[in-house]
Amino acid sequence: MKKIIIGVTATVLWVVCVTLFVVFAMGGGTNTEHQFTVLTVKEDAVKDYNSMPVFRELAQETGIDVNWIYNTSAQYSNNTDPVGTKGIDAIYHTGFSNLKLYDYGRRGRIVAIDEYMDSMPNFSRILTARPDIAEALKSPDGHIYSLPRVEEMGLKAYPNILYINKKWIEKLIDDGNLPAGVNLTKDQLTDGLDLYRWEFKAILQKFRDLDMDNNGNKDNEVPLTFVSGNWQGNESDLIASFGVPENREHKTILNGKITFTIEDEKWFKAITEMHDWCASGLISSASFDQDESQFLAHGQDGRYGAFYWWEKDTVLAKEYRDDYVIVLPLKDDDGNRYVGVSNEQEVEKGECVILSSCEDKEGLLSYFDKFFEPDYSAQLNYGSIKSGAFLPNKENGKLIPNDDHGAQSADDFRMRNAPYGVVYLTQETWDNSVQMESRAQLRLDNLNSYVKPYVFEGVATIPNLNYTQQELLELNTHEFSLSNNIASWYTQAVIGNTAPTRESWQNLLSVNRDSINAVLRINQAAYDRYIEATV
């Protein structure tokens, strides 16, 4: 009897707990005090948007009160229907693809923003001034379903800089171990180091064979590494040095024509050479299965001989930063240098959508329209003035970034204080209203002097293209299998046990011929329309 009573009590308590939990969990989301509720994707480390000074300021100026609620990116990626979330008016940081935007749009579940231009003076001004942005934002039915993020610094097209360990080369010079034929003096070891590809390879071989860091172990040095297929710091420029405008999508614009680099004879030659570098241990095999954070973690203690990344400061701990210098794009045997451009977009499409269930669309859009003003854009992108991202006083009408964040690193500070998202920062902004961060300026200077001059003639980034529904569906099918097949062939060719054969390469091309042709045809048609609409 006693047992039964205990059992029943336990069950009842359990049920009560669960019920209470469910009630509170479900009740927590609704809040009637605010005018609007916006769902955003935010990691826990980022400060609460509701208390961020920039949003308080916005609320004061517009008189519109927005309540931000959050999904972490892990929650959000498991959310199959974010647009169906109850009680929200908009989603910020949607990350929706073209197809998804259009799918929601034509079902009428998100708002066609172009119909509310009257409430958005800033946005409509941008669209008039920049027909390329207007064109990029359009869905197949001609409507604009999302607010964009525009951050034009001229950086994203060149995401790779080659750094080499100067200290190790100095050691080679001191010990008389410089490879035969390589004549380097210590004076030459500054940013902009000029090397032939064969010289670079010979140096890597020394890095591999010798105990470069004097720790008694010859095997802990990593001669060359990168993050294969990553948006920055990938191996594209190494392949490009063979004379093919490579990027991580293997697709670029060459003299107005959309082209696959994999079809180029030189690409195959580059892959064969890459295989050789991998097989002989010059490129660490981790380069092909590490992610960004692993790459960064391993590099902190200065064990990389050479690596591709945008800026060395993130890769290296403070005491190692001065050990590395920038290498110019590698020269081929004829002394020519080649660099491709990436297809990373400076105009990102699916940043924010308004749900059709929103009751006051004009109101909410007029609020988001403020985001496009330079001062707000800058604060959204870097952190608010009050939190110390910028100096309190403007100079010559320009916001001046504050580089001193105390113990916090600049990356940490920005990650915690800046909500990012819908911004409009262009050359005009840098010229008139906001001074570029010193880090970005440094990166830009580096790119201007060491990378951009060597970009292929006639090569350009593929812009945000606009497809018809039929094209989108066709593209979706072909691109999926094509990128799978290329990735799989490429990885095997480079790190497999046997060198890639010409037949296997030809086979890759012929098996995927239909897909290659379809993707090129659709892209080209869309690109032609883009040119027509914007010129």
Next chain:
Amino acid sequence: MSNELTSTALEDQLDQQSDVVDEIGADLVEQAYDALDGNPADDKKKKHPKWEAWKTNFRRHGWILLFIIPAFVYVLIFCYAPMYGILVAFQDYMPGDSIIGSDTTWVGFQNFKTFFSNPNFWDYFLNTFLLCIFGFLVGFPLPIIVALLLNSLRSKKVKKGLQILYYAPHFISLVVMVGMLKLIFGSDGLLDQLSRQMGGDAGGLKLFLTPEAFRPLFIFSGNWQDFGWSAIVYLAALSGVDPALHEAAKMDGASRFRRIFSVDLPAILPTIVMLMILSVGNLMSCGYEKVLLMQTAGNLETSEILSTYVYKFGLMNGQYGVGTAAGLFNSVINVVLLVIANFTSKKLTNNSMW
């Protein structure tokens, strides 16, 4: 020996035995109940003898049916109720749309066309088939052999010890399992480092990036985890073998080995056939979770299977209709295989599910 068996295994065995009893006894039941009721069968009753038998049976033992209600409800709610979702295969669907409603966009077989016109369709199909058929060829006989061998051991202690040793890996979770595999076989893993220490080529041994290594890794790690667990069912069946048969065989001078083939194996044949039919019915659906976890750009050539395609193209890429069509196609193949297996075994061994 039956002490060590889990209750589920015993239940399985009992189920199968009662199935057999049902079949043999179907005709007898009617007569038996008629006799019990003291109601000799007349012409009128002969018209629906089975129905009458059922009725009597129900009257007497109907309350036992209560016990299967939870299982019935479970299957109804979690297996049959969601099945209307396959309609998505014929729709242009997004989460939030109603599956049957005024706003449903029907597209006929468009999704299937998209799926079949995928240039890699046959590769995915072949990969799925090969992975599963090899898995079946290795994984099906292994537990039978292990069970027969364990059953033939003289020392109960050794047998018990081995059994625990064999089924312990079953409790390692999938993610941990793949993590272990990567530590041992991946780049910079144990094997890679060993091979370099021993003077292998500088590129090392990167099994996770080698397409040829994917299937062996997948199948052997899977079987290593599960052969002991699957053997339990057979051990249960073996425990039901009449010791008298063994005695008789011994008298006739049969060796230990001979008795395995002539006594043990025939005794568990119905169990083997039944489990074979069931696993043939699942042939095309090896779990996608483990495949996804083990997938790298290097082994895509062999590791991209239909279910990972459904996951990546259907769910991640938002093509729910195409994903459902692919899943439905996979299920149809499974059903066809199941029917063929059932039919064949009925013809050959007179054992079948229906």
